[in-house]
Amino acid sequence: MDVNTLKRIDISQLPQSLQLLIDCIGVEQAYRLTCLFGGCPKYIPKHAERTRLAQLIPADTLKALIQRFAGAAVEIPKPDHFFRQLRNQQIQEESDLGLSRTELAKKYGLSLRQIGNIRRLEA
Structure with a gap:
């Protein structure tokens, strides 16, 4: 899905868990995470080098996730929303x-x- 299409999304109408992700990493990267891991919990480690996520998402996105959710399993919503x-x-x-x-x-x-x-x- 392209950036212009994602701009049409009304974030306030999305589930709270997805709103939290968008607040942390932006709508583009939140959409990317939902496509990669939607419907599954994803453990966010305290150190970037301890996760395969570093190969799948940009470094600044991973850094933001670690700052907000380090040491927790985050339930990633499905992209259906x-x-x-x-x-x-x-x-x-x-x-x-x-x-x-x-x-x-x-x-x-x-x-x-x-x-x-x-x-x-x-x-």
Whole structure:
């Protein structure tokens, strides 16, 4: 997912655990972590050289994680939260363009009720 797409994310609508990660390392790196380790706890060591994370994420990101979470296992949320929010924004935009609930439900593989709920929430 590119940076411009991530800028569309409303951080306040994400789960608290994801908001904490974003506050610590930024939305781009938080998204990267969710893609790498989403749904699993990840131990954050006290020293950067004691983890494979050093090979997977930028040094400044690892440093920030260590400063905030050293010695703890952090539950990394799944990236679904990002995808769902962007999908819902797209549904709202297409709804504003005149697509019916039925068309949107077929396009996104959702029920009419789910489309209605999304349209109400985003309005």
